[in-house]
Amino acid sequence: MNTMIYMEYKFLVEPLQPASDILIAELGEVGFESFVEEETGILAYIQKDDWHVNILDGLYILENKGFYISYTFKEIAQENWNATWERNFQPIMVDGRCMVRAPFHEPLSVDYDIIIEPKMSFGTGHHETTHMMLQHILQLDLKNKTVLDMGCGTGVLAILASKHGAKQLDAIDIDNWCYLNSLENVERNGIENIDVLEGDAGLLHERSYDVIIANINRNILLEDIPKYSDCLIEDGVLLVSGFYLEDLPLITKKCLEVDLRFEKKLEKNNWVAAKYVF
Known part of the structure; x- marks a missing residue:
């Protein structure tokens, strides 16, 4: 079996937002497949076969004087990425009820034991948005409900929703790595x-769905919230995250335009996960 070779770019970004979101969007347009958000910037991955040395030429965000962005890049094999992740990944506990762990971690006695191996996809539960969405899901009555996990990443949110009682679920992601990993x-x-x-x-x-979960980013949410509203049944629930506290009024305004009313929010390190009802 041939080992897939990737190019890993490490970007240092100041200030972090909105530059990181713009950078990820632009990198996606030129072929980068997966991204890992860090405290000082992002890691970005592209298959070496799709890469060329001038691939970043012409990116708007790199030429914008309002941000400072520097980067380095190197060649990396997929198994090396996985080994790096394994060295750094620790299991997490959500509200004492849900454990998200890797296959090599010992299980604990909890209501929901979830095994995740991300393989270059988002969603181990460590990021604030994923953690808060897991909390929201635990608070819902999902028995016999239909659920959509939009932008599913590793599939961790859909997996918890299933274990928590959902009847049937769809998990959708545009990224091929995320699709395969889910x-x-x-x-x-x-x-x-x-x-x-x-x-x-x-x-x-x-x-149509009883519950829609969308942990993506502000711009995609603003574009797709009307589509989510069209898919929700009466008294349906929309859970959204992937944006900052200062973006909440924009998200709420868009939801109100399609008859979704704000119910509550969770906050962690200025990230927000909000609940709306139809």
């Missing part, structure tokens, strides 16, 4: 009621 993690956790799909909100035509 498939693996769903199987790894013995879940049989999650359909994993590769794509964006264009896949939602004529689908």
Whole structure:
């Protein structure tokens, strides 16, 4: 089996936002597949076969004088990325009820034991937004509910929703790594009621859900909230995260335009996860 080779770019970004979001969007347009957010910037990955030395030429964010962005890059094999992750990944506990761990961690006695191996995808539960969305899910009554996890990353949110009682779930991500990784993690956790799909909100035509979970970013949420509203049944719930506290009024305004009313929010290090009801 051939080892897939990636180029890893390490970006230092000052100030971190909104520059990081813009940078990720622009990198995605030129072929970068996966991103890891760090305290000082981001790591970005692209297959070496899709890479060339001038790939960053012309990126708007790198030429914007309002931000300072520097970077280094190196070649990295997939198994080396996984080994780096394994050295740094510690299991997490959410509200004493849900454990998110790697396959090599010992399980504990909890209500929900979730095994995640991210393989260059978002969603181990360590980031504030994922952690808060897990908290929101634990607070919902999902028995016999249909659920959508939009921008599913590793599939961790859909997996918890399934274990927490959901009847049928769709997990959608536009990133191929995330799609494949979600498939693996769903199987790894013995879940049989999650359909994993590769794509964006264009896949939602004529689908309907009791609960929609979307941990993406502000701009995509603002674009897609009307589509989510179209898919929610009466008294449905929308959980959204991936944005900062100062963005909450924009998100709430967009939700109100499509008859979704704000119910509550969780906050952690200026990140927000909000609940809206239809």
